[in-house]
Amino acid sequence: MTPSSEYNFAYLDEQTKRMIRRAILKGLAIPGYQVPFASREMPMPYGWGTGGVQVSAAVLTPDDRFKVIDQGADDTTNAVSIRTFFERTAGVATTTATPVATVIQTRHRIPEEPLTEGQVLVYQVPIPEPLRFLEPRESETRKMHSLEEYGLMHVKLYEDISRHGHIATSYAYPVKVEARYVMDPSPIPKFDNPKLGDCPAIQLFGAGREQRIYALPPYTQVVSLDFEDHPFEASKADHPCGLCGADDSYLDEVIVDDTGGRMFVCSDTDYCEGRQAAGHRGKDLGGKDAA
Amino acid sequence: MTPLISVKDITKSYGAHIGCADVSFDLYPGEVMGIVGESGSGKSTLLNCMAGHLRPDAGSVVFDTRGHGPRDTVTMSEPERRMLSRTDWAFVHQHARDGLRMGVSAGGNVGERLMAVGARHYGDIRDKAVDWLERVEIDAGRVDDRPTTFSGGMQQRLQIARNLVTGPRLVFMDEPTGGLDVSVQARLLDLLRGLVRDMGLSAIIVTHDLAVVRLLANRLMVMKDGQVVENGLTDQVLDDPQHAYTQLLVSSVLQV
């Protein structure tokens, strides 16, 4: 597909892309630090990943192969519309296959397939500030970051345990980056948290409405916050995937018929389809990989 | 003996209006200083200058820090000052809701200072919180309840527990009994007196209530129009006031 001549490559003008790239470079230089940037109006509503879209627009080159996932799936309305947007405005090749993608924009998941050097993972972020839950004043949270006053993050986890008997935060689980900045990893399930650290790919986080960009360069140390007597656990539903039999992937519970029948399937559709194509069958496909 | 805090020539103006002027005094470990005066006398301005909430126009506030001995807290860096205010210092606000997190359980409120200085064992933090709730006469069964469900007196006691849990060396109090019913005030005063005695607390208490200083303070400073008009041992000042304003203050209380 050729890009429409109405737009500059990847929609944003070069000046804007340079401004966003500067924010990205600053973010990479100070891992986990929220860099303000002048978010632009995008031809889609906030909540549709305008922050992620602007970051993708700033890093895409004509040679890239672009993938978009929404909660792990390539085929949701949101994922399809963002993919189509860049096919039109940048003319880049797209794919659903994680290993061949060079830029992956994601909402709420990290792909199961381990990422590699040279790949860029772009997160859509609704609320970049992990401290906001207990401290709504922006001036105060900025000060807390700059002075490393992070006791409040543990108050949040303390409240979780006192109310639920365990740390009930199951997504957007706060992390500490390179023993310095506390960061919200966006609403990924905490199952994905271990993949944030020591990752060969570049990870970029864009919050459009909140006008913040932050980043993790490759092989960054990322630690999930916890208590000595309530250690972090990357939990998931205790089932194998009904379709591909995988027992190491993050699962969605889906309703399969109108009598309330349910099954657990990989949230990462590309991973699941890849395993099925390789001959793996879960119990809901009558396979012998069934547990 | 080194003073715990040595205040010298503290001056703070708001434009042409003088908040407080040329206030100096030393407080030694284990002493409780009361500062009384009417509203507008400068006592709150002075307290906020000492506690690092306001930057004075002139003067120094030298605090004997645990790690580095006497340091001027006016000129030290903000991170150092904020560190002091969560370790060596405590601040009890008049309105408990200014000093509490109303959306956090009682245990979380008491535990916050512990976590702020690195406590990372949930069980230990909770045990300490429960211990402190009991010390301020709040039923341990309320540890998971939010302060919004507490009475005014309980909220104030919770604020005190939250402040004292890390064993601060100096407690600033701004009208700690203000706004409470008389019977509730009496109970709070008894509790504070017990804590001051048992912990050997050093404190600076700003109040307009002479009953509070009579009960809690060894020393008393009387302020009017931003100036200290009288300064001495509490009993001496209250029983034999020298300054005309203090005499008026004491007599008006006695007539009530």
Ligand SMILES: [Zn+2]
């Ligand atoms: Zn699967």
